[in-house]
Each structure stands twice: as C-alpha cells, then as structure tokens.
Amino acid sequence: MLKSPMxxxxxxxxELQYAQRTQAMTSSIIRDLLKLTQQPDVISxxxxxxxxxxxxxxxxxxxxxxxxxxxxxxxxxYGPTDGYPPLKEFLVEKMQKYGVPAEMExxxxxxxxxxxxxxxxxxxxxxxxxxxxEAPTYLGALQAWNLFGPRYVTVPSDDDGMQxxxxxxxxxxxxxxxxxxxxxxxxPAGVTLAEERRYRLVEIAGKYGVPIIEDDPYxxxxxxxxxxxxxxxxxxxxxxxxxxxxxxxxxxxxxxxxTAPGRVIDRLIMAKQAADLHTSTFVQMVANDICxxxxxxxxxxxxxxxxxxxxxxxxxxxEEFFPEGVxxxxxxxxxxxxxxxxxxxxxxxxxxxxxxxxxxFVPGAAFFPNGGGHNTMxxxxxxxxxxxxxxxxxxxxxxxxxxxxx
Amino acid sequence: MLKSPMxxxxxxxxELQYAQRTQAMTSSIIRDLLKLTQQPDVISxxxxxxxxxxxxxxxxxxxxxxxxxxxxxxxxxYGPTDGYPPLKEFLVEKMQKYGVPAEMExxxxxxxxxxxxxxxxxxxxxxxxxxxxEAPTYLGALQAWNLFGPRYVTVPSDDDGMQxxxxxxxxxxxxxxxxxxxxxxxxPAGVTLAEERRYRLVEIAGKYGVPIIEDDPYxxxxxxxxxxxxxxxxxxxxxxxxxxxxxxxxxxxxxxxxTAPGRVIDRLIMAKQAADLHTSTFVQMVANDICxxxxxxxxxxxxxxxxxxxxxxxxxxxEEFFPEGVxxxxxxxxxxxxxxxxxxxxxxxxxxxxxxxxxxFVPGAAFFPNGGGHNTMxxxxxxxxxxxxxxxxxxxxxxxxxxxxx
Numbered sequence: 001m002l003k004s005p006m007x008x009x010x011x012x013x014x015e016l017q018y019a020q021r022t023q024a025m026t027s028s029i030i031r032d033l034l035k036l037t038q039q040p041d042v043i044s045x046x047x048x049x050x051x052x053x054x055x056x057x058x059x060x061x062x063x064x065x066x067x068x069x070x071x072x073x074x075x076x077x078y079g080p081t082d083g084y085p086p087l088k089e090f091l092v093e094k095m096q097k098y099g100v101p102a103e104m105e106x107x108x109x110x111x112x113x114x115x116x117x118x119x120x121x122x123x124x125x126x127x128x129x130x131x132x133x134e135a136p137t138y139l140g141a142l143q144a145w146n147l148f149g150p151r152y153v154t155v156p157s158d159d160d161g162m163q164x165x166x167x168x169x170x171x172x173x174x175x176x177x178x179x180x181x182x183x184x185x186x187x188p189a190g191v192t193l194a195e196e197r198r199y200r201l202v203e204i205a206g207k208y209g210v211p212i213i214e215d216d217p218y219x220x221x222x223x224x225x226x227x228x229x230x231x232x233x234x235x236x237x238x239x240x241x242x243x244x245x246x247x248x249x250x251x252x253x254x255x256x257x258x259t260a261p262g263r264v265i266d267r268l269i270m271a272k273q274a275a276d277l278h279t280s281t282f283v284q285m286v287a288n289d290i291c292x293x294x295x296x297x298x299x300x301x302x303x304x305x306x307x308x309x310x311x312x313x314x315x316x317x318x319e320e321f322f323p324e325g326v327x328x329x330x331x332x333x334x335x336x337x338x339x340x341x342x343x344x345x346x347x348x349x350x351x352x353x354x355x356x357x358x359x360x361f362v363p364g365a366a367f368f369p370n371g372g373g374h375n376t377m378x379x380x381x382x383x384x385x386x387x388x389x390x391x392x393x394x395x396x397x398x399x400x401x402x403x404x405x406x
Numbered sequence: 407m408l409k410s411p412m413x414x415x416x417x418x419x420x421e422l423q424y425a426q427r428t429q430a431m432t433s434s435i436i437r438d439l440l441k442l443t444q445q446p447d448v449i450s451x452x453x454x455x456x457x458x459x460x461x462x463x464x465x466x467x468x469x470x471x472x473x474x475x476x477x478x479x480x481x482x483x484y485g486p487t488d489g490y491p492p493l494k495e496f497l498v499e500k501m502q503k504y505g506v507p508a509e510m511e512x513x514x515x516x517x518x519x520x521x522x523x524x525x526x527x528x529x530x531x532x533x534x535x536x537x538x539x540e541a542p543t544y545l546g547a548l549q550a551w552n553l554f555g556p557r558y559v560t561v562p563s564d565d566d567g568m569q570x571x572x573x574x575x576x577x578x579x580x581x582x583x584x585x586x587x588x589x590x591x592x593x594p595a596g597v598t599l600a601e602e603r604r605y606r607l608v609e610i611a612g613k614y615g616v617p618i619i620e621d622d623p624y625x626x627x628x629x630x631x632x633x634x635x636x637x638x639x640x641x642x643x644x645x646x647x648x649x650x651x652x653x654x655x656x657x658x659x660x661x662x663x664x665t666a667p668g669r670v671i672d673r674l675i676m677a678k679q680a681a682d683l684h685t686s687t688f689v690q691m692v693a694n695d696i697c698x699x700x701x702x703x704x705x706x707x708x709x710x711x712x713x714x715x716x717x718x719x720x721x722x723x724x725e726e727f728f729p730e731g732v733x734x735x736x737x738x739x740x741x742x743x744x745x746x747x748x749x750x751x752x753x754x755x756x757x758x759x760x761x762x763x764x765x766x767f768v769p770g771a772a773f774f775p776n777g778g779g780h781n782t783m784x785x786x787x788x789x790x791x792x793x794x795x796x797x798x799x800x801x802x803x804x805x806x807x808x809x810x811x812x
Contacts, residue, residue, distance in 0.1 A: 004605065004640035006612040012644045014670050017583065017617060019532045019554070025676040049484055057478035060688075064470035072463035076656035078455055111517060111682040118681045122553060126425045143680040147528060148425070177423065199410065206412040211423060234410035238418045250482035252687035264420050270431040274549040275524045275681070276517040280689055281658035282466075 024146040043392035045379040046360040048187065048335060052383075054306060055250050056290065056299050063289040071285065079281035081273045082265070083109030083257070087288035095259050099233040100241070105262040108269055109279050113217055113244040113256040117144035119271045120213060120240065123264075125150050129177040132170055134162045136338070136367030136376070138187050138215060141180060150177070152369035159329060161186065161193030164200045171208040178211045178240075183231055185218040185334025188367045188378035192332055195228045202235040214241045217256075218334035220248055220300050223308035225332045237261055245287055247335065248300050253283045307335065313386040314379065314393060321397030323404055328379075335382040338364070341375040342404060348374070350403045359395040430552040449798035451785040452766040454593065454741060458789075460712060461656050462696065462705050469695040473688070481688040487679045488671070489515030489663070490690035496697050501665050505639040506647070511668040514675055515685050519623055519650040519662040523550035525677040526619060526646065529670075531556050535583040538576055540568045542744070542773030542782070544593050544621060547586060556583070558775035565735060567592065567599030570606045577614040584617045584646075589637055591624040591740025594773050594784035598738055601634045608641040618645045623653050623662075624740035626706050629714035631738045643667055651693055653741065654706050659689045713741065719792040720785065720799060727803030729810055734785075741788040744770070747781040748810060754780070756809045765801040 067075050082088065088107045095102035110116045117140060125131070127149035133141070135154035142152075153174055155166050162181055170176065181201070183193040193201070205212050214231045232239040244256035258268060272278070290296060311331065318328060318339075325342040339361075341347060347363035354360060364376025381389060473481050488494065494513045501508040516522045523546060531537070533555035539547070541560035548558075559580055561572050568587055576582065587607070589599040599607070611618050620637045638645040650662035664674060678684070696702060717737065724734060724745075731748040745767075747753060753769035760766060770782030787795060 004608060006608045006641040006644065012615065012617050012667070014617070014667065014673075017530055018673060019528070019530050019535075021532075022529055022673060022676075025673070025680070047484075052479035052483050055479055055482040057474050057482065060478070060482065061471055061474040064474070065467055068463050068467040068470070072466070073458035073461055074658075076461040076463065076466065076658040077458050078453075078652075078657045111686075114680075115682040122425070123428055124423055124425050126427075129425075140680075140683070147677070147680060202410060202412045209418065211418050211420070235412040238412070246484075250688075251484045252480075252482040253689075254682060254684070254686045261418070261420065267420075267424060267428060267431070270428075271553070274431070274520075274546075274553060276521040276660060277546070278660070280517075280660045280686060282656075283659075283686055283689060 021147045021149065024149065026143065026146070042355065042358045042360055043384060043388050043395065044360040045381070045384070045392060045396075046362050047383055048380055049383040050247055050251060050335070051303070051306060054303055056295060059290055059295045060250075060286065063286045067282070067285045067289055075282040075285045077281060079278050079284070081278045082269050083107065083279065084281060084284035084288060087284045087291070090288060090291050091257050091259075098230050100230065100236055100259060102259050106259050106265060108258045108265050108272065109284060110256045110258060110272065111254040111276070111279050112246055112251070113215065113242045114140050114144065115272075115275070116242045116256055116258045117141050119268045119275065121145045121148045122271045123267045124177055130174045132167070132176050132179040133369060134181060134186070134189070135369070136188050136364060136373055137180065137369065138182055139366055141215065142369055154368070154370055157186070157189055157191060159191055161191050161197060162201070164197045164204065167201065168204050171204060171210060176208070176210045178213050179205055180213045180215065181231070182215045183219075183228070184216055185221060185331050185336070187218070187334070187336050188338055188362070188364065190329040190331035190334060190337040192228065198229060198231050198234060202231060202238065206235055206238055212239045214239050216241065217244045217247050219243065221304055221307060221335070222333040223304055223311065232259065240264060248296060248303065249287060249290065253287060255279065255283060255287050304333070307382050310381045310384070310386055310389055311337070313389045314381045317390045317393035321394045323397065323401045325404070326400060335380055337379050337381065339377045339379060341377070341400065343375055345375050345400070345403050347377045350377070350399060353402050354396055354399040357395040357399045359392045359399065361396065427553045427555065430555065432549065432552070448761065448764050448766055449790060449794050449801065450766040451787070451790070451798060451802075452768050453789055454786055455789040456653055456657060456741070457709070457712060460709055462701060465696055465701045466656075466692065469692045473691045473695055477691065481691045483687060485684050485687035485690070487684045488675050489513065489685065490687060490694060493690045493694035493697070496694060497663050497665075504636050506636065506642060506665060508665050512665050512671060514664045514671050514678065515690060516662045516664060516678065517660040517682070517685050518652055518657070519621065519648045520546050520550065521678075521681070522648045522662055522664045523547050525674045525681065527551045527554045528677045529673045530583055536580045538573070538582050538585040539775060540587060540592070540595070541775070542594050542770060542779055543586065543775065544588055545772055547621065548775055560774070560776055563592070563595055563597060565597050567597050567603060568607070570603040570610065573607065574610050577610060577616060582614070582616045584619050585611055586619045586621065587637070588621045589634070590622055591627060591737050591742070593624070593740070593742050594744055594768070594770065596735040596737035596740060596743040598634065604635060604637050604640060608637060608644065612641055612644055620645050620647045622647065623650045625649065626654055627710055627713060627741070628739040629710055629717065638665065646670060654702060654709065655693060655696065659693060661685065661689060661693050710739070713788050716787045716790070716792055716795055717743070719795045720787045723796045723799035727800045729803065729807045731810070732806060741786055743785050743787060745783045745785060747783070747806065749781055751781050751806070751809050753783045756783070756805060759808055760802055760805040763801040763805045765798045765805065767802065
C-alpha cells in the first residue's frame with residue numbers, strides 16, 4: 001500500500017459540519033448518571049430498569065430454540081417494515097381486548113417505544129410547532145422531539161394526572177400540533193390520569209381538533225384498583241397509542257408497538273423504513289412465540305406482585321426515614337414515584353450529598369421542558385431488592401436531612 | 407364504561423398535521439415491488455436478499471442457548487447506547503486488521519447500516535445542504551436523507567466506480583456537506599472503486615475540507631482479485647465508515663456499525679439515544695458469541711463461494727440469452743449487477759412485460775437522485791438457486807427482446 005497523500009496532513013473540523021438540530025441534542029442526564037451510580041456500593045433508585053431476576057430467561061431460551069429449529073431462515077431474513085404478521089395479529093387482539101377496534105393496518109412494530117417517539121417526531125413536528133406535555137413529562141420524548149425544534153407548552157399535573165381543566169385555555173391560545181400524555185403510572189410522576197379526566201381530555205382535544213399521543217409503557221403493571229379506559233378507546237380516530245414489551249417481557253429485546261389510524265400508520269411505516277428498514281425479525285418471532293404460549297400474561301402477574309411489594313417497602317421506609325416537609329406520590333402501579341422536597345432544597349445539590357451516602361436518584365428538573373422542579377426527584381422502585389430499598393431510603397433520608405439542616 | 411363524548415363524532419384531518427418533511431417520504435419502490443414479486447412462480451432478481459439456505463441457523467441456536475444460560479439477565483436488560491462492549495471490541499480489532507487504528511470510542515453499534523444513514527442525516531444535514539453521491543447510488547441512503555431536505559449533486563460512475571476526476575469541479579463549484587460513496591461491489595452498480603481513485607478521492611476531499619461517508623456492506627464478499635484499501639484507512643480523520651452483519655451473518659438480526667472519529671461518534675450516540683436508546687442487547691450478545699467463536703470468518707468463505715457461482719451462472723446466462731445492445735457490469739463480489747439496455751427501452755415498462763414472463767428486477771431510475779437511468783436495471787444474484795437464475799435470465803432475455811422488437 002502506498003502512503004496516503006492525506007495521512008496526518010489535515011484534520012476535518014467536524015464541529016463546523018453538524019446540522020443546526022444537533023444544538024438541541026443532549027445526552028440523557030439519566031443515562032449519564034447511571035454510569036456514575038453503577039459502583040456496586042451505591043444503591044441506585046436513578047435508573048428505570050426492570051428487575052432482572054424476573055426476566056423469563058428459560059422461556060426465551062425455549063422460544064429461540066423453537067423458532068430457529070422450525071422457521072430459522074425466516075427469522076434471520078429481511079422482513080416487512082410494519083412487523084412480523086403473527087406478532088401484529090397478537091397485538092391486534094390485545095388492543096381489541098382493551099376495547100380498541102384495531103386491525104392489522106392499525107399496528108406498527110417499533111424498536112421499543114423510544115423509536116415510536118422518534119418516528120412521530122419525524123412525521124409530525126415542524127420547527128416551531130407547539131406540543132403540549134404534562135409537567136413533569138417523560139424525558140425520552142423530549143430528547144426524541146428536541147431534534148425537530150418544537151416549542152413545549154406544559155399543563156401541570158397533580159395526583160390525578162394532567163390537570164385537564166387547564167388544557168382548554170392552552171388550546172384556545174395556541175395552535176397545538178399534539179398533546180402528549182402518559183396516563184398510567186406516569187414516568188416520572190407515578191400518577192394516573194383519573195377516568196373523568198380521560199373523557200374530558202378527548203372532549204377538549206376533539207373540540208379543538210388536536211390529536212393526542214397516549215404513551216402507555218406501564219399500563220399492564222397495575223398493582224391495585226381497576227384498569228382505567230385507555231384514551232384511544234374514547235376517540236380512536238384522534239389518538240396515537242404507544243406501548244412496549246420492555247416492562248413486561250424484557251427491555252433488552254427492544255420491542256414496542258404503535259396503534260393508530262391506518263393512514264397515520266402508513267406514514268410512520270415510511271419513516272420506519274427510512275430509519276432502519278424493520279425491527280429484527282428474529283426478536284419479533286421469539287417474542288411472538290412467548291406471547292402465543294400465554295407466558296406474557298402469567299409473567300406480568302409475577303412482575304405486579306414483586307413490584308407492588310417493592311413499592312410498599314419504599315413507601316413504608318419513606319414514612320419512617322424522610323424528614324418532615326417531604327411529600328411523595330403513591331403510584332398504583334409502574335416503576336416510579338415522585339418526591340417533592342422543601343422549596344429550599346435543590347435536588348441536584350442533594351444528589352452530591354446522596355452519592356456521599358451511597359444512594360442515587362434522578363433530580364426532577366430534567367423532566368420539565370420549560371424549567372421548574374428544582375426541588376423534586378424521581379425514585380425507581382422496581383430494580384432494587386426490598387432490603388436494599390429500605391437501606392437506600394434510610395441513606396436518602398439522612399442525605400435530605402443533611403441538606404435541609406445544612 | 408360511559409359512552410365517550412367523542413365516539414364517532416369527529417375525525418382528525420391527519421393530512422393537515424404532517425410535518426413538511428413528510429413530502430419527501432416515499433416508500434421504497436424496491437420494497438413495494440417485493441410484495442408484487444413474491445408469488446411463488448415469479449423468479450425475482452428484484453430484492454437484495456441474502457441466500458437464506460446459507461444462514462448459520464445451528465450456530466445461532468447454540469449462541470442463543472449459551473448467552474441465555476450464562477448471561478441471560480444482561481442479555482434481556484437495557485444496555486449502553488454505543489453498544490455491547492465485547493462486540494465493540496471485536497469490531498475494533500476487525501477495523502484494526504483493515505488498517506484503521508480504531509479504539510472503543512470510534513465504534514457505534516446500529517440497527518443495520520440503514521440506521522447509521524438515518525443518524526448521519528440527523529447529525530449532519532440541514533435543509534438545502536449539498537450531498538455528493540455517485541449516480542446511480544444506494545436508494546436507502548436517499549430515503550434516509552430525503553427527510554432532512556438535502557440537494558444532491560451526482561458524479562457519474564463507470565466500471566471503476568465514481569469518476570473521481572469529475573469530483574473536483576463539483577467541489578470547486580458547490581459548498582458540499584459530505585461525499586457519499588460505496589467503494590466495494592456497489593449497490594446497485596456492482597462496480598468497485600479502483601485503488602488509484604481511492605487515493606485521489608481522499609486527496610480531493612481533503613483539499614476542499616469535505617468529509618467522506620464510506621458505505622461498505624459488501625466488502626467482505628469478494629470472490630476474486632485482491633482486497634482494496636478502505637477509504638477510511640487513507641484519511642481516518644475525514645471518513646465515516648459504515649458496515650453491517652446483514653450480508654455476512656444475517657439481515658434479520660438488524661446489526662451494523664459505524665467507525666468514525668471519536669467526536670463524531672459522540673454526536674451519533676446522542677442521536678441514537680434519542681432514536682431508540684440502544685440496539686438489542688440480546689442480539690448483540692448472540693452475534694458477538696458467534697463472531698468470537700470464529701464462525702463469521704468461516705461463514706463468509708461459504709457465502710463467497712456460493713455467490714461467486716451464482717454470479718457466474720448469471721453472467722453466462724446473460725451472454726446466452728440477452729439480445730444484442732444490452733451491456734452489464736461484472737462484479738468481483740457482492741450481490742448485484744447492473745444492466746444497461748438500449749436507449750429506447752424503458753425499464754419500468756419492461757418490468758410489466760417481465761412480470762408476464764414471471765421474472766422480476768428493479769428498474770434503475772430509482773437509484774438516480776436527479777433523474778436518468780430509464781434504460782437501466784439492477785439484478786440480484788445472491789438469492790435464487792443457480793438453475794432458477796438461468797431460467798430467470800432466459801425469461802428476462804425474452805422480455806427484453808419483446809420490448810426491443812415491440
């Protein structure tokens with residue numbers, strides 16, 4: 001080989017090459033934090049990780065062997081962009097059980113819900129478009145959409161979810177592209193949108209002609225109380241519904257889905273094709289095999305039981321160890337709860353003290369698209385074992401007390 | 407459940423909601439065609455499918471069992487955005503063997519190369535930016551990038567790939583964001599960029615400060631002749647290199663990678679995190695297990711032998727059955743060859759005749775970002791068995807003769 005004429009001679013100034021939208025790119029504070037908090041002696045409530053000891057590993061092994069033995073060439077070949085048809089059929093039936101009259105044309109398989117958020121951003125958001133979110137809201141949605149340059153208008157939440165009565169004044173004032181809502185066991189707030197508010201939400205959104213994005217990764221993880229009607233059931237023509245296998249089967253397979261009107265799915269399919277052709281055929285076939293055998297349904301019951309116990313341990317420990325003036329949500333399901341600290345406490349500063357005490361959480365400010373929430377934090381209760389949850393909350397209580405007293 | 411106030415009352419006018427960029431969205435002609443040509447009696451040279459009978463199914467089965475038995479909880483859990491570290495290490499070593507001094511910070515795992523194209527579009531392309539491509543070029547790149555509104559300027563290709571001597575006049579005239587090139591066994595053209603042109607390309611690109619995207623899905627599938635130096639080796643600071651396991655292991659796992667300067671990888675990681683958090687941990691671990699056992703290397707040798715035979719069968723049949731005035735490329739590897747028909751033949755019209763003759767191909771016009779190529783077509787030789795290739799070319803020759811005579 002000849003020496004290259006350019007070898008070592010010239011270096012690209014890549015910084016001058018990046019697109020304008022990269023200015024809105026941020027690495028997730030949460031994922032960066034996770035790196036810091038992965039020392040083995042830190043008890044972390046920071047991540048959003050399911051309990052790995054519950055993963056149905058044996059069932060995955062059986063499904064992999066079965067699929068590769070019986071339909072291996074199909075599993076390893078390119079497949080259709082919208083998804084593996086039998087898995088789509090499973091999801092159509094699942095949506096029908098929820099009360100959504102879905103057909104095959106209403107379902108698109110994605111690489112987890114995160115990809116659905118990216119595809120929605122591509123298909124809908126022009127620079128400057130107004131998106132209504134709850135405050136706080138899911139950070140991953142902000143990350144996905146920031147690239148497309150929207151402006152966020154927030155509606156505050158309370159223990160019953162988005163304060164829908166404050167939505168109408170926003171829709172009167174602003175031309176809104178869509179309303180983004182996490183109705184069940186909200187990440188990060190841990191709250192659930194009350195049933196009467198769901199009716200009111202579709203009514204107001206419909207009146208102003210504004211579509212709703214319903215993001216529902218945790219809906220199946222209800223520990224108590226009755227299931228509430230999905231928003232899409234109340235107005236199927238106006239809602240794009242997202243969900244995932246990440247919290248019920250396993251996140252490491254990256255498998256989610258979108259349910260929406262057929263012509264919206266068509267657009268999302270075009271965006272998906274440009275983004276990565278299709279989701280892994282092999283992974284879809286393995287997940288489908290597990291679902292068809294009824295394992296998903298059984299497995300969700302185990303997860304509910306274990307997470308419920310962990311939530312209870314966390315709530316009890318908070319009662320015992322958290323100083324006065326601290327309040328928190330009491331989620332009926334899911335993986336997270338939300339803590340409000342006294343006004344004078346800055347959760348970002350508290351995190352440093354907490355890390356000295358060998359416990360971690362996510363400061364809440366990152367979940368507010370327009371600022372606020374300096375004195376809030378998100379705690380995950382699904383990942384740690386009960387005794388570690390109790391010890392972690394004891395440490396966190398000590399850190400909070402130090403911050404309040406200091 | 408109460409009746410929804412909106413039920414059946416009002417229907418969203420979704421068409422008014424789509425972002426401007428959706429006007430540039432098209433479903434791939436190739437993927438749409440594939441649907442039409444999947445009748446069992448049609449011999450299809452239209453797809454870009456690897457030979458499924460070569461997939462290492464048994465090896466996948468063993469790897470799945472091993473990974474789930476020994477490291478199942480990790481395989482099913484969330485993982486780092488940049489990729490599973492041992493697979494990254496394998497790729498770092500692979501790139502080093504090519505002569506690229508890559509480190510861990512220079513590699514990002516993607517969902518096939520298609521996702522890398524999408525991430526590059528997000529990170530680099532502002533509306534109106536000029537991108538230089540070959541003509542013809544890879545359709546998937548155009549699909550990925552069209553969303554971001556670039557303008558394409560093309561440089562023609564011949565049997566030695568991009569006519570690099572025509573590149574400099576373009577770079578003198580236009581402010582170019584990057585140059586996109588497929589150096590090995592081009593899709594669709596089947597040609598390989600000559601070694602002296604690779605040196606000249608990095609020299610000209612370097613002189614004008616324009617980065618190069620080197621897309622190399624087929625480089626390992628060389629049937630004859632010597633491997634040519636990857637462009638990234640000649641100017642590692644100025645090149646983003648893409649490759650994939652889709653043509654060597656299997657496309658159904660959706661696994662590719664990017665090699666680039668560390669600060670470019672950092673940007674691509676941010677875009678990847680927003681797009682889908684990370685590529686399936688499970689799939690990465692299974693592929694890594696297969697690679698670490700040396701199966702990839704052995705398997706590529708089998709693929710080369712089989713595809714070489716199929717290429718030879720196709721070339722021989724073309725000599726025998728194609729009418730005078732038709733010419734084609736003679737690829738030294740890969741999966742495609744490129745046919746030029748007499749000027750008066752429109753390949754899109756020819757396709758209808760061909761489908762009557764029960765044979766399919768892709769009309770070439772779609773591969774030209776700025777028009778042209780009406781009398782060209784792409785043929786895939788990897789997917790069909792030799793006897794079907796011969797019969798398919800016989801039918802196609804008959805269709806061409808009908809079109810020429812008609």
